[in-house]
Amino acid sequence: MKYKEYLIRFLVFITNKLVIITAVIIAALILLYPVCIKVLERMSMSSAHDIMQRIALAQTNYEISNTSYANDFKDLDLKLKDKYGKYFEDDSAQINGFSLIMANRGILAIQDKNDYFVYYDYKNSSFSCAPREHYICKNIAPVSKDICEEAGMFWSTRNNSCYTREREMCLALGMPWNSKDSDIFCGYKNIPGKKIYEGASCISTIPSGCRHSMVYDGASCEGKSSFGCMQSNLQGGICAAHTETACHSVQINNGATCLVNDDYSGNYGCQNATINKGGVCLANGSNTLACNKATVNNGGICRGYANKSCNQATVMSGGICEANAKEACQDITIKKGGKCIANVPQTCEGTYEEGACCHGDYCPIDTPKCNCPNFTKIC
Numbered sequence: 606m607k608y609k610e611y612l613i614r615f616l617v618f619i620t621n622k623l624v625i626i627t628a629v630i631i632a633a634l635i636l637l638y639p640v641c642i643k644v645l646e647r648m649s650m651s652s653a654h655d656i657m658q659r660i661a662l663a664q665t666n667y668e669i670s671n672t673s674y675a676n677d678f679k680d681l682d683l684k685l686k687d688k689y690g691k692y693f694e695d696d697s698a699q700i701n702g703f704s705l706i707m708a709n710r711g712i713l714a715i716q717d718k719n720d721y722f723v724y725y726d727y728k729n730s731s732f733s734c735a736p737r738e739h740y741i742c743k744n745i746a747p748v749s750k751d752i753c754e755e756a757g758m759f760w761s762t763r764n765n766s767c768y769t770r771e772r773e774m775c776l777a778l779g780m781p782w783n784s785k786d787s788d789i790f791c792g793y794k795n796i797p798g799k800k801i802y803e804g805a806s807c808i809s810t811i812p813s814g815c816r817h818s819m820v821y822d823g824a825s826c827e828g829k830s831s832f833g834c835m836q837s838n839l840q841g842g843i844c845a846a847h848t849e850t851a852c853h854s855v856q857i858n859n860g861a862t863c864l865v866n867d868d869y870s871g872n873y874g875c876q877n878a879t880i881n882k883g884g885v886c887l888a889n890g891s892n893t894l895a896c897n898k899a900t901v902n903n904g905g906i907c908r909g910y911a912n913k914s915c916n917q918a919t920v921m922s923g924g925i926c927e928a929n930a931k932e933a934c935q936d937i938t939i940k941k942g943g944k945c946i947a948n949v950p951q952t953c954e955g956t957y958e959e960g961a962c963c964h965g966d967y968c969p970i971d972t973p974k975c976n977c978p979n980f981t982k983i984c
Contacts, residue, residue: 643740649702650723650741653714654732656685656700657725660712664727674727676707706756713756719769724752735767738777762822763802771804778802792824801826801842809833809851820844822860828852828874839863839884846874846895857905859883865895865911873897880905880924888914888933901926901943909933909952920945920961928952928965939963944975 663681664674675681678693685693688701696707706713708724715722721739725732734742735753753760753767759774760767768774772782775791780802783790792805795814801807803823807815813832820826822841826834828851834844835853839861844852846865854877857863863886865874875886875896882904888895888911897916899907903923909915910929918934920926922942928934934945934953941960945953947967954969962975 646702646741653700653703653705653723656705657712657714657723657732659683659685660705661725661727661730664712668727674707674710678707708752708755711752715756715769721769722748722756722758724748724756736769736773736777737766759804761803774804778805780805807834820861826852844875849873850876853877855879857881857884857886861885862887863896865889865914875899880907882923886915903942907934922960926953928967945972 660683663683667675667681677696678698687693687698698705702717703714706715710728711724711726713722713724721734721736721741723732723734732745733748733752734745735748735758736742737747748767750760758767758769759771761774761778764777768777771791775782780791781793783792783794788794788808790806792801793799793807795809795811797813797816797818799807800819801824802821806825806827807818808827809815809830812830813835814830815826815833816835816837818826818834818837820837820839820842824842826837826844827847828834828845829847831848831850832853833851834855836855837844838856840858841860843861844855844863846852849872852863852875855863855875857878857880859882861884863875863878865888873894876898878886878896878899880886880899880901882902884905886896886899886907888909890911893911893913894916895911895914896907896909897914897918899915899918901907901918901920901924903921906925906927907915907918908927908929912930913932913935914930915926915933916935918926918937920937920939920943922940924943925946926934926937927946929948931949932951935955937945937955939945939955939957939961941958943961945963947953947963947965950967952967953963953972957973961973963972964975964977968974
């Protein structure tokens, strides 16, 4: 009996020890896994690094003889095999962990998971890497805008940085990434008063859903409801009037556009807009009364390509109302120094203060004409 008792105690002891040891091993593996992954990734990058340098040397030799770089691997004095055992031939090749792609003046190595990419510049003999937040890129020079765009990636002017995915750029700019429904995009939906940065949108599907938005260069406010983007401030961005009154009373600043496109049903779109220097209110197609009652300040322009567009506008000194469709820029008030450009008949009718003028072949007979004989569109 004592023998059996000792045996049972021994087995219980060993079992408990094995459980503890197994638990420790599992915990250690969990903790070490990220480290191992990083080590393996650095080893893979090191291998790609060596191949890229060999390609760069071959390209340099080719350029000496041909005054340009080769477009295909087969043109180089270089024998390299891809991960399938075939020699590099065309302008791209697959190696372990990376896709190698010939670029204008260098070679791109895009990681298979698209987490990051590396570029080697032949002329400067230098590497660059993006996104700079990735641990592989930490000690490598950041990628420039032209390389980022050539690689088909996402460049952020605000962050002066390149990203491999739109989602990563969105989050880096402090914007939310929406993927809950069929609309997958960067930005907001029916949340007013937000700052919208490049690559992002505020989508309004309910009345006033994105009102008072601040829309920066490369961003947009999508007005899919009445007054959806009303009183938004366009700092280089776009307000798109998908429906009537969607971009009512917006401020259009330098580089910005309030857009009423023929793809939309945007009658009265961009109504009561204030167009400042460098801003444009653009009324296209069949959207009547688009950009009407706008105030056009110095350096701003209301472009009427839709019937009755830019009507009842007030054009201040240095502002322009451009009539490119029937009855555009009608019933307008032109202040001293302001202009109306009549490119089609029945346009640019209204009140002209002293010092205001009309330019073009179709100016109403009784309007003062601009003294700019060498210009056809704008003077």
